[in-house]
Amino acid sequence: MTIVSAPSGVEAGGVILEAQGLVLSFGETPALRGANLSVERGEVLAVMGPSGSGKSTLLYCLAGILTPDAGVVRFDGRRLDDRSEKERSKLRRDRFGFVFQFGQLVPELTAEENVALPLLLGGLQRAQALASARDWFERLGLEGMERHRTGEMSGGQAQRVALARGLVAQPDVLFADEPTGSLDSLNGEVVMDLLTRAARDQGTTVIIVTHEARVAAYADREVIVRDGLVSSTASATR
Amino acid sequence: MALLGLLDREPSHGYDLKRDYDTFFGRGRPLPYGQVYATLARLARDGKAVTGETEPGAGPDRKRYRITERGRDEIEVWLSEPVPAEPHLQTDLFVKVVLSLMLGRPAEAYLDAQRTAHLRRMRELTELKQRGDLVDALLADHGLFHLDADLRWIDITAARLAALAGEVRA
Numbered sequence: 001m002t003i004v005s006a007p008s009g010v011e012a013g014g015v016i017l018e019a020q021g022l023v024l025s026f027g028e029t030p031a032l033r034g035a036n037l038s039v040e041r042g043e044v045l046a047v048m049g050p051s052g053s054g055k056s057t058l059l060y061c062l063a064g065i066l067t068p069d070a071g072v073v074r075f076d077g078r079r080l081d082d083r084s085e086k087e088r089s090k091l092r093r094d095r096f097g098f099v100f101q102f103g104q105l106v107p108e109l110t111a112e113e114n115v116a117l118p119l120l121l122g123g124l125q126r127a128q129a130l131a132s133a134r135d136w137f138e139r140l141g142l143e144g145m146e147r148h149r150t151g152e153m154s155g156g157q158a159q160r161v162a163l164a165r166g167l168v169a170q171p172d173v174l175f176a177d178e179p180t181g182s183l184d185s186l187n188g189e190v191v192m193d194l195l196t197r198a199a200r201d202q203g204t205t206v207i208i209v210t211h212e213a214r215v216a217a218y219a220d221r222e223v224i225v226r227d228g229l230v231s232s233t234a235s236a237t238r
Numbered sequence: 239m240a241l242l243g244l245l246d247r248e249p250s251h252g253y254d255l256k257r258d259y260d261t262f263f264g265r266g267r268p269l270p271y272g273q274v275y276a277t278l279a280r281l282a283r284d285g286k287a288v289t290g291e292t293e294p295g296a297g298p299d300r301k302r303y304r305i306t307e308r309g310r311d312e313i314e315v316w317l318s319e320p321v322p323a324e325p326h327l328q329t330d331l332f333v334k335v336v337l338s339l340m341l342g343r344p345a346e347a348y349l350d351a352q353r354t355a356h357l358r359r360m361r362e363l364t365e366l367k368q369r370g371d372l373v374d375a376l377l378a379d380h381g382l383f384h385l386d387a388d389l390r391w392i393d394i395t396a397a398r399l400a401a402l403a404g405e406v407r408a
Contacts, residue, residue: 050393193368213389214382217360 013041015077016205017173022061022071031057032068033228041172044196044206046216049225055209056177058225062207063096063175064088076172093121097171097204099162099195101181105150111161112137112146118169136164140194156187163191167198174199176208180215192218241277242305243313245287249304252278265377278303286312331388335395339403349396356385356392 017039024032031054039045039062049055060066062073064080073080075095080088092098097118105114115133120126137146140160150158159179166174179195180188196218199206208219216222223230240263244255252274260268281287286309290302305313331352338345360382367378395402 050397197368213357213360213386214364216357217364217382219361222357 015039016041016075017062017207018072018074019058019062020072020074022058022068022073024057024061024066024068030228032061032071034071035225035228035230037062037223037230039173039205039207041205042200042203043221044199044219045208046219046222047207047209047225047230048211048213048216048222050211053225054228055211055225058230059175059177059207059209063098063173064092093118094169095172097166097169097174099159099166099174099176099179101178105158105162105165107149107151109150110147111142111150111153114150114161115164115168117165122169133164133168136168139198140164141190154187156183156190159183159187159191160194163195163198167195167202167204170202171204173205173207176206178210179208180210180212185214188212188215239313239316241274242281242286242309243317245281245303245305246310246313249290249302251300251302255303262373281309285309331391335399335402336406339399339406345399345403346396349392349399353389353392356389360385 015038017037019035019037022032022035023030033054035054035058037058047055047058057066061068064073064075064083067081075091080091083091105111106117109117112130112133115136116126116129119129119132124132134146137143140163142157142160145153145157150161153161159182163179166176174195176195180191183191192215195208196206198204206219208215210216223232225231240259241255244250244258252271255278256269256271256274259274278287282289282303285306287303287305290304334348334352335345337343338348363378363381363385367375367382370378
């Protein structure tokens with residue numbers, strides 16, 4: 001079994017995440033059938049594939065949200081299944097960030113409170129957490145919207161808030177599942193541009209699941225998931 | 239037609255037209271001077287542009303060209319007409335897939351290689367878009383959307399290869 005790994009041209013750091021022989025079925029339906037993947041630290045990787053190919057399942061296994069029936073995921077050299085659920089939960093909170101298709105913001109909170117959430121959950125004091133959150137608004141072109149409820153925002157604005165929430169705690173890895181899936185082309189481009197720039201600035205590794213080639217084109221590399229297996233395609237040019 | 243359009247802004251020397259053409263439309267393929275002057279001569283011959291008097295001074299480019307009413311009418315019509323919406327059915331992509339299937343060669347491997355090449359080019363264009371100004375971004379987007387359309391076609395063709403093989407070998 002060959003591991004689909006990052007090309008040698010990718011900068012820095014060695015492998016941060018690795019999946020070997022992942023198998024996972026939902027009932028009788030196989031989603032992953034021996035998927036292998038290796039992700040370099042600081043890399044922006046796009047995971048592509050048709051609907052139902054297993055790409056989101058792969059993402060959730062890498063993030064420790066789903067546990068595979070067989071196979072191993074290693075983060076920073078250590079197996080996820082060697083850690084207790086409490087440790088995995090701490091890992092997801094402190095070292096991973098997430099962006100989903102529909103933002104999944106908390107509508108009762110203001111935009112800045114939404115962004116500050118990972119910091120508050122990590123134990124930072126409220127004033128400090130909100131101050132860090134506010135730093136993101138100008139960067140994302142959302143100045144003046146800090147106190148807006150996210151329900152009052154457009155889809156594109158809300159997704160930028162979700163992006164800030166995913167990156168505010170400076171995670172090692174940002175997992176993004178169809179982050180532009182609910183947006184029109186222009187807003188999707190804005191979100192991808194901001195996401196990749198911000199992640200590269202702070203050295204966050206990004207794994208983006210997408211079925212859109214124009215989204216994948218923001219990545220350093222893409223892999224394609226077909227029938228629960230991963231195949232490599234292009235190499236990095238950045 | 240692009241040169242005639244640029245001339246519609248104001249009377250210009252061939253040099254100015256070439257410079258602006260290269261800036262906005264050339265994108266790595268600058269227009270040769272010979273082609274600029276040949277085009278201007280043709281426009282003048284066809285009554286779409288006229289030359290003013292040759293200006294004094296050094297250098298070969300002392301003629302200033304001005305668009306005529308006829309030239310302006312032509313630009314107006316051209317700008318309002320849509321480009322024919324070509325289905326691209328006879329492109330190399332299609333020919334390669336069909337011929338591969340006819341000859342029993344691995345069409346899927348070709349489609350994978352083509353997908354890789356398309357994605358690589360899309361990455362380059364995206365980098366250009368992120369680095370450049372709005373003109374760069376719009377040109378890059380034009381390329382990106384076309385490549386994206388090809389990729390959708392590649393994906394759907396890959397999913398239908400078995401059925402297509404049946405038809406072309408029948």
